[in-house]
Amino acid sequence: MPDKPDPTDAIPPPTRFPRPAVGRFSLYYRELYRLLDQGQSHINSKQLGSIVNVSPAVVRRDLSNLGTIGRRGVGYQIDQLIDQIGGVLGSGQQWQVVLVGVGSLGDALLRYRGFERLGFRLVAAFDLDNQKVNQTIGGVSILNAETMVGKLAELSPDLAIIAVPAEVALDVANELVAAGISGILNFAPTTLRLPPGIAVVNVDLASELQRLAFSVQNL
Amino acid sequence: MPDKPDPTDAIPPPTRFPRPAVGRFSLYYRELYRLLDQGQSHINSKQLGSIVNVSPAVVRRDLSNLGTIGRRGVGYQIDQLIDQIGGVLGSGQQWQVVLVGVGSLGDALLRYRGFERLGFRLVAAFDLDNQKVNQTIGGVSILNAETMVGKLAELSPDLAIIAVPAEVALDVANELVAAGISGILNFAPTTLRLPPGIAVVNVDLASELQRLAFSVQNL
Numbered sequence: 142m143p144d145k146p147d148p149t150d151a152i153p154p155p156t157r158f159p160r161p162a163v164g165r166f167s168l169y170y171r172e173l174y175r176l177l178d179q180g181q182s183h184i185n186s187k188q189l190g191s192i193v194n195v196s197p198a199v200v201r202r203d204l205s206n207l208g209t210i211g212r213r214g215v216g217y218q219i220d221q222l223i224d225q226i227g228g229v230l231g232s233g234q235q236w237q238v239v240l241v242g243v244g245s246l247g248d249a250l251l252r253y254r255g256f257e258r259l260g261f262r263l264v265a266a267f268d269l270d271n272q273k274v275n276q277t278i279g280g281v282s283i284l285n286a287e288t289m290v291g292k293l294a295e296l297s298p299d300l301a302i303i304a305v306p307a308e309v310a311l312d313v314a315n316e317l318v319a320a321g322i323s324g325i326l327n328f329a330p331t332t333l334r335l336p337p338g339i340a341v342v343n344v345d346l347a348s349e350l351q352r353l354a355f356s357v358q359n360l
Numbered sequence: 361m362p363d364k365p366d367p368t369d370a371i372p373p374p375t376r377f378p379r380p381a382v383g384r385f386s387l388y389y390r391e392l393y394r395l396l397d398q399g400q401s402h403i404n405s406k407q408l409g410s411i412v413n414v415s416p417a418v419v420r421r422d423l424s425n426l427g428t429i430g431r432r433g434v435g436y437q438i439d440q441l442i443d444q445i446g447g448v449l450g451s452g453q454q455w456q457v458v459l460v461g462v463g464s465l466g467d468a469l470l471r472y473r474g475f476e477r478l479g480f481r482l483v484a485a486f487d488l489d490n491q492k493v494n495q496t497i498g499g500v501s502i503l504n505a506e507t508m509v510g511k512l513a514e515l516s517p518d519l520a521i522i523a524v525p526a527e528v529a530l531d532v533a534n535e536l537v538a539a540g541i542s543g544i545l546n547f548a549p550t551t552l553r554l555p556p557g558i559a560v561v562n563v564d565l566a567s568e569l570q571r572l573a574f575s576v577q578n579l
Contacts, residue, residue: 163574167567171549193551231573238569245471249464255549255566261573300572324576326569330390330474332412340575342568347474348386349563350457350545353519354450354480355382356559357543 158229162203168193169203170226174258177219185216232260237298239322241313242305243268243283246328250302251279264296293320300324307331314341377448381422387412388422389445393477396438404435451479456517458541460532461524462487462502465547469521470498483515512539519543526550533560 158166172192176184186197186204193200204210204217207225211217227233238261240247251266267286268274274285284292293316301317303310303325310329317325324340327333330348333341377385391411395403405416405423412419423429423436426444430436446452457480459466470485486505487493493504503511512535520536522529522544529548536544543559546552549567552560 163571164567167564167570168551170570171564171567172551175550191553194553229574230570231577232570234573236569236573245464245468249468250565252464253565255564256569259566259570261566261569300569300576302569323579324572326572331394332387332391334410334413338579340572340579342572342575344563344565344568345386345390345474346469346472346563347478347480348383348390349561350455350475350480350519350521351386351389351449351451351478352382353543353545353559353561354453354455355448356561357519358450360542360557360559 158206162206163230165193165195165199165203166226166229169200170223170230170232170259173219173223173226177223182219183216184219184222185211188216230259234260236261236300237264237296238262238300238302239264239293239296239298240266240281240302240304241268241286241289241317242303242329243270243273243278244304244306247302247304248278250304250328251281253279261300264298265292267292290316290320293317293322298322300326302326302328303333304328377425381425382449384412384414384418384422385445385448388419389442389449389451389478392438392442392445396442401438402435403438403441404430407435449478453479455480455519456483456515457481457519457521458483458512458515458517459485459500459521459523460487460505460508460536461522461548462489462492462497463523463525466521466523467497469523469547470500472498480519483517484511486511509535509539512536512541517541519545521545521547522552523547 169189186200190197190200207229209217209222209225240250240263243266247266251263256263263281266281266283267289268283269286273283276283301322303313305313307329310327310331311333314325314333314335318335318339327341327343330345335341388408405419409416409419428436428441428444459469459482462485466485470482475482482500485500485502486508487502488505492502495502520541522532524532526548529546529550530552533544533552533554537554537558546560546562549564554560
């Protein structure tokens with residue numbers, strides 16, 4: 142993995158990838174990293190497809206969209222693939238992330254060890270609860286949410302994670318947007334209606350169970 | 361809400377809905393429930409679309425797939441829509457769910473209050489840590505994971521949530537499948553390769569941040 146690159150040196154935005162492919166790139170990246178850690182150097186499209194449950198043809202198409210072609214009998218070089226996919230996903234960059242809302246889910250997110258290696262660094266958390274303010278969880282300081290606007294101006298993070306109750310999520314999101322944040326990962330079970338130019342990814346835990354129940358009914 | 365139904369009595373599988381529509385139904389359901397709670401009785405496609413960020417035409421198409429047509433000038437009756445969408449999503453049923461792995465994420469899931477109203481009841485949690493076994497979190501008892509096979513036979517849950525480290529997730533999943541569970545919500549950052557006939561929904565928190573970073577780069 143390269144050192145933190147100069148932001149002016151960033152690769153041009155690869156707008157040509159459809160959303161399902163982005164989801165697959167993220168899976169390829171995770172699994173290739175694991176294989177590299179285990180000492181594997183090459184992989185072919187059949188093996189990679191079998192690991193992430195897609196066909197070899199889909200793997201070959203996705204990777205050829207990156208400009209990468211496997212060598213017959215040898216396959217793809219794993220470290221090269223990781224660099225290329227990481228470039229597409231922005232993982233070669235360092236992203237500064239703040240978390241708002243240190244309830245039980247926020248607490249779990251602060252302790253989660255999977256963000257750092259993908260280039261996401263939690264730089265601060267905010268909560269209104271005096272019991273939590275000035276504590277540190279997972280190495281991240283919890284700051285008073287009443288001071289959030291000023292702290293955001295100081296830290297100028299790239300992304301924010303919202304883990305507050307649904308009723309206040311939109312107000313929090315608007316404060317974050319006003320502070321210049323352009324990407325929000327929203328765990329509050331509510332639809333955030335934000336100005337254009339703000340990226341939002343929603344994760345609704347109950348909706349995921351609903352999707353699962355739907356799949357089970359349709360097996 | 362009816363009791364746990366006889367599986368032979370289940371509503372016929374509504375296989376005609378594509379996956380993106382299922383995601384939208386889940387959103388409609390959540391937002392319609394909220395509006396009903398606030399005392400609203402009717403809604404039109406423009407209002408509903410604006411709440412969940414899709415066009416009125418998409419709303420009308422989705423709802424007409426349910427066999428529901430709004431009345432001009434009045435719109436749709438919210439309680440009827442909730443019943444119909446809930447039927448598609450299986451939310452009229454009661455689903456018994458077990459959780460495996462009571463780390464910080466598992467802890468947060470046990471405390472999460474959004475599952476019950478959608479028909480998902482957490483009936484037990486399992487962990488290997490003696491400090492946690494026999495404790496209760498969010499009203500759910502934590503049982504010794506070494507007794508899991510027997511307990512599953514006793515409880516015969518419908519669905520399971522996996523929140524264990526990636527290294528052991530596949531072993532856990534195989535035990536769950538052997539016990540007759542046909543749906544797994546997997547939070548472990550690994551791809552579970554399971555026999556056909558088992559539904560898996562994966563939620564990888566780091567991948568969601570990656571998706572967000574990708575969107576921000578492409579704004």
